[in-house]
Amino acid sequence: MKSLNSFSVRHLGAALAQNGQSVVLVDFDVGLRNLDLVMGAERRVVFDLINVIQGDANLAQALIKDKRVPSLSLLPASQTRDKDALTSEGVAKVIAELRKKFDWVICDSPAGIERGAQMAMYHADMAVIVTNPEVSSVRDSDRIIGMLDSTTEKAKKGEKLEKHLLLTRYDPQRASRGDMLGTDDVLEILSIPLLGIIPESGDVLRASNVGAPVTIAEPESAAARAYNDAARRLAGEKLEVTIPTERKGLFDWLFKRRVS
Numbered sequence: 001m002k003s004l005n006s007f008s009v010r011h012l013g014a015a016l017a018q019n020g021q022s023v024v025l026v027d028f029d030v031g032l033r034n035l036d037l038v039m040g041a042e043r044r045v046v047f048d049l050i051n052v053i054q055g056d057a058n059l060a061q062a063l064i065k066d067k068r069v070p071s072l073s074l075l076p077a078s079q080t081r082d083k084d085a086l087t088s089e090g091v092a093k094v095i096a097e098l099r100k101k102f103d104w105v106i107c108d109s110p111a112g113i114e115r116g117a118q119m120a121m122y123h124a125d126m127a128v129i130v131t132n133p134e135v136s137s138v139r140d141s142d143r144i145i146g147m148l149d150s151t152t153e154k155a156k157k158g159e160k161l162e163k164h165l166l167l168t169r170y171d172p173q174r175a176s177r178g179d180m181l182g183t184d185d186v187l188e189i190l191s192i193p194l195l196g197i198i199p200e201s202g203d204v205l206r207a208s209n210v211g212a213p214v215t216i217a218e219p220e221s222a223a224a225r226a227y228n229d230a231a232r233r234l235a236g237e238k239l240e241v242t243i244p245t246e247r248k249g250l251f252d253w254l255f256k257r258r259v260s
Helices: 010-018 049-053 088-101 115-122 135-148 172-177 183-190 202-209 222-234 250-259
Strands: 002-006 023-027 072-075 104-108 126-131 162-170 194-199
Touching: 010 023, 010 072, 010 104, 010 222, 023 088, 049 088, 088 104, 088 115, 104 115, 115 135, 126 135, 126 183, 135 162, 135 183, 162 183, 183 194, 194 222, 202 222
Parallel strands: 002 104, 002 126, 023 072, 023 104, 126 162, 162 194
Antiparallel strands: none
16 A cells, blocks of 8 residues: 555546556545546535544545546545644544555645645655646745655654655647746756656646546547556656657648658
8 A cells, every 4th residue: 555645646546546556536625625526526425534534424435436447436525624624633544544445545635735735745655746847836846845854754753755756737849948947957956756747738627627537538648648657657667757749740740751
C-alpha cells in the first residue's frame, strides 16, 4: 500500500487503476467537494469522509466504486461541513483502514496550506507535487515541499518523504517564446525528481466536463498517454521522460519534406 498525497489526482489515480492497481481517491477539500463532480459520481454521494470520521457511516457505505474501472474507488468530501471537522485522530483511523483495502490511497489535497491540505499530507508515504510552468504555481509548490519536509508524520520521525514532480499544462510553443518557465527552470527551483510532463490539452477540460479522467474519456490523447506513463513510473517502471514538442502544421510538414 502506498499512501500518496497529490494535488491533482483523478487522472493519475485512474491510470494506476487501469494498470491493475486497486486505488481509492480521498477528497480532502471539505466545504467545496469537487472530486466527485469531475469523476462523474456527484449523484451517487450518500455519505462522505466526515460522516466516516464522526462515526455516522462506515467506509463500505461511503466508498463509491467507479463504474468504468472497478478497481478505482472514491471517498468524497463533505460539502456542508467545516474543515475543522477533520480531526487528526479521525483522519488517521480512516487512512489506516484504507491502507488495508487498497494498493494506493491517494489523498486529493486542496490548493493552499489550510487544514484540509495539512491533513491530506500528514500521513503520506510519498507525495506528487503537481505544478504548472508558471512562477506563481512553482512558488506555491516550493512552499508545499517545505511543509512536506517539516510537518508530515515521516518528517517528525526524522524520515525522508519521497517526492515527485508532475509538470502539467506544458506548452512547448509558449516555452520556446519564454512565455512560461522551461522544464529545466522548474526542476532547478524545486529540486525533486520529475515524474512526468503533461502537455496543455483541451482533452483534459473536455474529460472533466463529462465527468471522467482523461485516461478514460480520451485514452489516445497525448495527455492521457503522459498520465499513463507517469503512473507507470510511480509504480516503479523505468521510463524515460520526454518533453512534448511543438506540433507542426501541414504546411510545415510539406515544406520539410520538400526540402529533404
